[in-house]
Amino acid sequence: MNVEVFQLTKSFGTDEVLKGIDLNFQTGQVYGLVGQNGAGKTTLFNCLAGLETHGGNVIAEGGRLKDRLGFLQTEPYFPSRLTGREYLRLFCKARGVPDEGLDTQNVFDLPLDRYAQQYSTGMKKKLGLLAVLLQRNEFFILDEPFNGVDIHSALLITEIIQRLKNEKKTVLISSHIFSTLKDTCDIIHVLDGGNITEIIGKDDFERLERDMAAFAIGNRLDAIRF
Numbered sequence: 001m002n003v004e005v006f007q008l009t010k011s012f013g014t015d016e017v018l019k020g021i022d023l024n025f026q027t028g029q030v031y032g033l034v035g036q037n038g039a040g041k042t043t044l045f046n047c048l049a050g051l052e053t054h055g056g057n058v059i060a061e062g063g064r065l066k067d068r069l070g071f072l073q074t075e076p077y078f079p080s081r082l083t084g085r086e087y088l089r090l091f092c093k094a095r096g097v098p099d100e101g102l103d104t105q106n107v108f109d110l111p112l113d114r115y116a117q118q119y120s121t122g123m124k125k126k127l128g129l130l131a132v133l134l135q136r137n138e139f140f141i142l143d144e145p146f147n148g149v150d151i152h153s154a155l156l157i158t159e160i161i162q163r164l165k166n167e168k169k170t171v172l173i174s175s176h177i178f179s180t181l182k183d184t185c186d187i188i189h190v191l192d193g194g195n196i197t198e199i200i201g202k203d204d205f206e207r208l209e210r211d212m213a214a215f216a217i218g219n220r221l222d223a224i225r226f
């Protein structure tokens with residue numbers, strides 16, 4: 001699904017977090033979003049998902065984005081006394097897709113009959129991801145999908161993103177671990193100062209990583225004796 005974002009703005013009081021974001025997402029591409037803590041990545045995702053009011057427009061090909069969007073939030077919310085299995089069923093029901101064969105599709109080996117709220121951080125992330133996958137969405141926003149998950153799961157998630165791409169889904173990911181973006185993305189957007197300041201293709205990922213390291217480290221550590 002192609003999605004176009006025009007002049008998206010968002011402020012919290014006098015704090016202008018997003019200052020006029022233009023983005024163009026194409027079917028079958030995987031996009032990364034990087035930016036420092038507080039740059040506005042989650043705010044942008046919330047706006048795209050229709051969870052926040054905002055200025056500007058989000059135009060999805062063939063209908064509303066939120067009807068075909070799988071949004072994995074940084075910290076997915078789980079109601080109390082809902083098991084993993086019930087959570088997955090709820091998500092399937094919301095999209096009218098069959099909820100049979102959940103045990104077979106439980107690729108992360110989650111304890112589906114335990115309360116989701118009692119899952120560990122990584123398990124919650126995996127349950128949230130599985131829920132949006134089962135819905136067979138067209139567009140996926142994955143906010144830090146690798147955060148807190150073990151090495152095996154991270155490898156599995158990398159492969160899941162590749163399969164989504166093969167199935168012509170569109171994926172937008174944020175991550176603070178550059179290697180995960182290098183492994184999964186076709187294009188990386190840099191969010192800085194409320195604007196998209198760079199749009200980088202695969203050939204320039206190494207250059208972007210070097211630039212970020214130079215900026216992040218610079219001579220900052222000269223002040224410390226190791």
Ligand SMILES: Nc1ncnc2c1ncn2[C@@H]1O[C@H](COP(=O)(O)OP(=O)(O)OP(=O)(O)O)[C@@H](O)[C@H]1O
Binds near residue numbers: 012037041
């Ligand atoms: N509900 C809110 N009310 C007021 N300010 C908010 C709210 N949500 C976010 N902000 C502010 O908006 C800015 C962007 O926050 P956001 O969570 O989008 O950043 P981020 O890039 O996702 O950061 P991180 O990498 O740390 O997750 C921050 O200054 C944050 O304090």
